[in-house]
Amino acid sequence: MSFLRRYAQNVGALIGLAILVVVVLVALAAPVLYPVSPWQGVGEPLLGPFEDPAYPLGTDLLGRDIAAGIAYGARVSLLIGIISTAVAVVIGVALGALAGFYGGRVDDMLMRFTEFFQTIPAFAMAVVLVAIFSPNITSITLAIAVVSWPPVARLVRGEFLSLRSREFVQAAVVVGQTGPRIMATQILPNAISPIIVTASLMVATAILTESSLSFLGLGDRNMMSWGFMIGAARTMLREAWWLSVFPGVAILVTVLAINLIGEGLNDAMNPHLRGRKG
Amino acid sequence: MKPTTPLLKVDNLSIELPAGFDRKYAVENLSYTLEAGEILCVVGESGSGKSMTANAIMGLLPSYLKPSSGRILLNGRDLLVMSEQELARERGRTVSMIFQEPLSALNPLMTVGEQIAEVMLVHGEGDARSRDERVLELLDYVGLPDPASLRHSYPFRLSGGQRQRVMIAMALALEPAMLIADEPTTALDVTTQAQILELIRRIQRAKGMGVLFITHDFGVVADIADKVVVMEKGLIVEQGTADDVLNRPQHPYTRRLIAAVPHPDESATRAEAAGEPLLEVRNLQKTYRSGGGLFTRPRIVKAVDDVSFTLRRGETLGVVGESGSGKSTLGRCILKLTDVDGGEIRYRGKDLVPLSQAAFRPMRRHLQMVFQDPFASLNPRHTIGRILTDGPVANGVPMDEAQKKARDLLALVGLDPSAYDRYPHEFSGGQRQRVGIARALALDPELLVADESVSALDVSVQAQVLDLMQDLQKKLDIAVIFITHDLRVAAEVCDKIAVMYRGAIVEAGPPAEVFNAPRHAYTQKLIAAIPGRHWNPRAAVA
Incomplete structure (x- = not known):
């Protein structure tokens, strides 16, 4: 199919995909690679990287394996990134579609509601929400979803607004299709590319937000996370750099990979930009 | 010599x-x-x-x-x-050149005077003063009013014809050969x-x-x-003098093209449609308001102004007008694609205006539309089969029946059965317009609104699609409202013609009457402007 071929022409996007596949494999294989819980001390405390071949990335203050922490952290990051994005996209598409399709007063009300969320700093709101609902994986995921849907709603509204006046949508009205059916079968399939691209980039933002929350101590206490590792290591930045650098690199590489994929999807799906590099 | x-x-x-x-x-x-x-x-x-x-x-x-x-x-x-x-x-x-779309050929951020002067500037012609004088002279020469103030206007302020005049002034700036x-x-x-x-x-x-x-x-x-x-x-x-090619075309392709040129057939008399009126439009009003905030007055445009007409079964009404005359808005009003400000639209005696969208939806199948742009009117992500079955399925026809009907319709409009599983982008403009017609017919309508349905097509394809529409109309006995800017096309296919100007119908009647004895000044102007009206393409290929 030409879409796959177009995507494959983008070297950056392929590299991003390769990195993401590795991260996913590590996340899936974590319990096999490291059968002992990442919270349990397994070796000598504060082993530097490559000092002991059993712990290639070293150990922390309590003798916990950094490599195991990163493997388990990948699960949390990906899980939260994907689920919160999915929730945010569902909310955003639903509100944006209604606002863009019906217009008028419905549009006014929904967009004022969206602006209400947009005027509050996203991260501050996420902190408050997590603090109110006691930090656990569900509350973190929902908090991230709640702060990240407004851009999706605005995007979808814009797409629906412009597609609604297209002739094939008018034709669907004329043959007697109902509003919800027109939105779902006529307009949405034509608006899906920008939504997918935005969603892919939102996964990266969600991972960053989760790390920031964990860094502030608002992570799930039962699950090892990259942000938590950096947060716990910040007092020892000078004595044991590896405690914060390796989780930091994990975040950097994963977010970069997802951004590359998002950009690759955008280029492959958006025919106007096709061949802009050639 | x-x-x-x-x-x-x-x-x-x-x-x-x-x-x-x-x-x-x-x-x-x-x-x-x-x-x-x-x-x-x-x-x-x-x-x-x-x-x-x-x-x-x-x-x-x-x-x-x-x-x-x-x-x-x-x-x-x-x-x-x-x-x-x-x-x-x-x-x-x-050599200089003028283009089709004067708005996109002019720089929107420069005044028209600057753009004309620039042509001379890049060729190092004259100094600032002489260029200024020349700009005024050129604007006057191409017939633009008040050159002294018009030169400071931006292109978006001008009408299409004025923009094209500016383009011509630019092209003439250096007196090209x-x-x-x-x-x-x-x-x-x-x-x-x-x-x-x-x-x-x-x-x-x-x-x-x-x-x-x-x-x-x-x-x-x-x-x-x-x-x-x-x-x-x-x-x-083929090439030759205008007289030879137009009046004595030799090559079969030229003959086919000339035969396809729409031309009112004055000898044909049409049977007067009789019977109960299918659609009665009475004093229809539609006003567009734009702008207008707390302190500014809104711009009000009367798109449809007190329009009335009656249409019977099997009859074709041509609605003719220039852009902005409100002819498309009229079509959209009848199909309730836009709200109406006043008047009545009676379909089989029932007024459609007060009906809500939900109440009107079951009646939609009787009133169908063929759209203007064959490229925009088909959903690019749906197969032709899906496009043709959507309507019947939405109106409660079982899927297998709708599919059978869709395949019959493809044959009826002259498309290959294999089209059923293909996507719109695989078809040419004329073929897509056939799909658009098939979609409208899938619901067995009694009234068809065709809004500029052949305008985007080449003349030979246009002739085929027009033939198809007339053929189907006769076979299925549907009433058609044919909206077009092209008087020639309207005169060829319509039983009655209504000329619209600034939202109102200024003249209506049988095509021969409107054509040969136009009463309203605007109709006279419109008819005088038809290109090639002194030339009879029918005689050339007879």
Whole structure:
């Protein structure tokens, strides 16, 4: 199919995909690679990287394996990134579609509601929400979803607004299709590319937000996370750099990979930009 | 008399297409000449390569197209071997060009005066003062009102016809010996078109210029051409004087094109439709309001102003008007695609205006529409089969029945059964419009609104689609509201014609009456502006 071929022409996007596949494999294989819980001390405390071949990335203050922490952290990051994005996209598409399709007063009300969320700093709101609902994986995921849907709603509204006046949508009205059916079968399939691209980039933002929350101590206490590792290591930045650098690199590489994929999807799906590099 | 060098001589020109196109050459072995003081029309349908030579002369060919053989001699010098600097000097000074869409050809951020002066500036012509004077002179020359203030306007403030005049003023700035006009009137209304054609002819005569005029419209050709070149698929099929080609066409392709030119058939008398009225529109009003905040007054446009008419089964009403006359809004009002401000739309005696969308939805199947743009009116992500079955399924027809019906309809509109599983982008404009007609017919409507349904099509395809529509109308006995800007088309297919001007119907009646004895001043102007009305294409191919 030409879409796959177009995507494959983008070297950056392929590299991003390769990195993401590795991260996913590590996340899936974590319990096999490291059968002992990442919270349990397994070796000598504060082993530097490559000092002991059993712990290639070293150990922390309590003798916990950094490599195991990163493997388990990948699960949390990906899980939260994907689920919160999915929730945010569902909310955003639903509100944006209604606002863009019906217009008028419905549009006014929904967009004022969206602006209400947009005027509050996203991260501050996420902190408050997590603090109110006691930090656990569900509350973190929902908090991230709640702060990240407004851009999706605005995007979808814009797409629906412009597609609604297209002739094939008018034709669907004329043959007697109902509003919800027109939105779902006529307009949405034509608006899906920008939504997918935005969603892919939102996964990266969600991972960053989760790390920031964990860094502030608002992570799930039962699950090892990259942000938590950096947060716990910040007092020892000078004595044991590896405690914060390796989780930091994990975040950097994963977010970069997802951004590359998002950009690759955008280029492959958006025919106007096709061949802009050639 | 000693032989003189012609102004333009295209000699055996071939432009090769890259691999993967449906033919090897964009144009092949093209040869023609243009003398000074002559208008040469290059006619052809879309994809015939009629614009290629013009683009080659102006150096506007896309980078993947290179002339592979032949010469283009301008005053005896071959443009194809000239250096870029030499060419740049020739463009604007010896040859200049006007385009189809004057809005996109003008820079929206510069005043029209600056743009005209710029042409002289880049050619190092005159100083600031003399350029200013020349701008005024040119604006006046192309018939624009009040040049002194108009030169400070931005293009968006001007009408389409005025913009095209500005383009012509730019083209004339350096008094070129030759003017290339690429479909310069296609985007304009018919009355504006007549004025622009008149202007081009006047300038051409006054300056003794050679004009290469590219068009798809034989009516325009009949109005202005001295010589005609007819192109098909990159080849010249026929060329000669306007009189020969128009009145004694030799090549079958030319004959087919000329036969397809819409022309009112005055001898035909139509049976008066009788019976109960199907649709009665009474005093319909629709006003558009735009802008208007707390402190500013809204701009109010009466799009439909007190329109009334009656339509019976099997009857065709042509609604004719220029852009902005409200003809499309009228169609949208009848189908309740837009709200109505007042009046009645009675379908079989039942007023549609007060009905809610939900209450009207079950009745929608009786009133269908064929849209203007065959490319925008089909959902690019749905197969033809899906497009044709959507309507019946939404109206409660079982899926297998709808599918069977869709396949029958494909045959009815003359499409291959294999079209069922294919996507719209695999079809040509004419084929897509057939799909659009099939979609409307899938619901067995009693009324069809066709909004500019053939305007986007080439003339031969247009003739086929019109034939198909008339044929189906007779077979299925449907009433049709045919909305068009083209009086010729309306006169050919309609039983009654209503002329709209600024939202109101100013004149209505049978086509022969409207055509031969127009009463309203606007109708008279409209009819006088029809290109090629002194030429009878039917006689040419009889």
